[in-house]
Amino acid sequence: MSTPVPDQKPTKRLDGCHLVLGVTGGIAAYKACELVRRLQDLGASVQVVMTEGAKHFVTETTFQALSGRPVISDQWTDSVQNGMPHIDLARESDGIVVAPASADFLAKLCHGQTDELLLSLCLARDVPLWVAPAMNRQMWENPVTQDNIRLLGERGIRLIGPDQGEQACGEVGLGRMVEAEHIAQTLAQEVTSPPTDRVPPVRGRLHGRHVLITAGPTEEPIDPIRVITNRSSGQMGYALARAAQQAGARVTLVSGPVSLRTPVGVARVAVRTAQDMQKAVEEALPADVFIGVAAVADWRVAHPSTEKLKKQSAQGLSDLTWVENPDILAGVASHTHRPALVVGFAAETGTEQDLAQTLPTKLARKQADLLIGNLAVENMHQTHGQFLVQYPDGRQVKLAKDDKNSQALRMVHLLADLLPFQETPS
CATH class of the missing domain: 3.40.50.10300 (CoaB-like)
Structure with missing residues (x-):
């Protein structure tokens, strides 16, 4: 079910596209920082949504500095005027990509749980959703995880990776999050281009000013x-x-x-x-x-x-x-x-x-x-x-x-x- 590696033909651009990047808890969260830059280099604007677990690995300040927008992670935030960030963030976007997607996040997504803002907006979306798994090889190979991945695929959720190689725990196997360049190229090939005259959302661009x-x-x-x-x-x-x-x-x-x-x-x-x-x-x-x-x-x-x-x-x-x-x-x-x-x-x-x-x-x-x-x-x-x-x-x-x-x-x-x-x- 892994998404094939995009070929080396010139990458399509993402000009005018607005993407939500979901970041979950895991050491691979540092790769999401590079992904923000790669997506911006292709012309996309990026709104980062973090889970509470993700904040243990990378700070919100880092993603705010890279994306130019405050990170949103709280379902009860007052930064969204109507109090429904899970609706507004999904409606504003051309697609949602979760990278890294932990085993815990994938399991909850599979069963419709919404105890985090990121899960809620994935459930409330009407745009494509990509997930880039990142976990230990045994967690990835576990039949429970494989059943979840199969069910998510049947529901139209698109898989990017995982990759084979050395993992943070020292083991070698399948479960590494694919590189940011791979994810960016995949999205460039698969995201539907918006109308050329559409303006990306301005949410958060002048926050606190x-x-x-x-x-x-x-x-x-x-x-x-x-x-x-x-x-x-x-x-x-x-x-x-x-x-x-x-x-x-x-x-x-x-x-x-x-x-x-x-x-x-x-x-x-x-x-x-x-x-x-x-x-x-x-x-x-x-x-x-x-x-x-x-x-x-x-x-x-x-x-x-x-x-x-x-x-x-x-x-x-x-x-x-x-x-x-x-x-x-x-x-x-x-x-x-x-x-x-x-x-x-x-x-x-x-x-x-x-x-x-x-x-x-x-x-x-x-x-x-x-x-x-x-x-x-x-x-x-x-x-x-x-x-x-x-x-x-x-x-x-x-x-x-x-x-x-x-x-x-x-x-x-x-x-x-x-x-x-x-x-x-x-």
């Missing part, structure tokens, strides 16, 4: 009735706030006047003017990430009239004195409590080529870590948009047109990749 976001327009008063503003709808900022919250962040959203509902779990601070927004942002610091999405008015009236300016009055609109508003993005980038990651948005006019030429200079001037540009005419008040991401090293990454909620999820992945590692509090 404070993300501060500005969104919407600002309004600068001319008199008690008139204001100068812009056409920003706030959709992109609110989508980012929602995505960051889904990724496990504590999100503060400083918002200009918009007609959008505050995303669930997000703390919203309502402001109107650029100066109000600057004050609210500074009060919300420190933060791990700042994302300046708001379309802040560049200018304001120096002395707004306390009464409506009438056409017949001596003072007309052409007589107003204008002063420049604070540059909130540049201010955060140079702040004493500067976040680890400062990201700005730039709405421009012209062509895509104009945008590409403008972004590097603007990024340097703002002293930000990332600048995300778009053509305002195409994106404002639209549910879909395309963006150009400018990195400090000169790289530019284009996000092809898609709905803004999906674009926000992509951006969260980009930001999470740039953040320094932070151990999740236990």
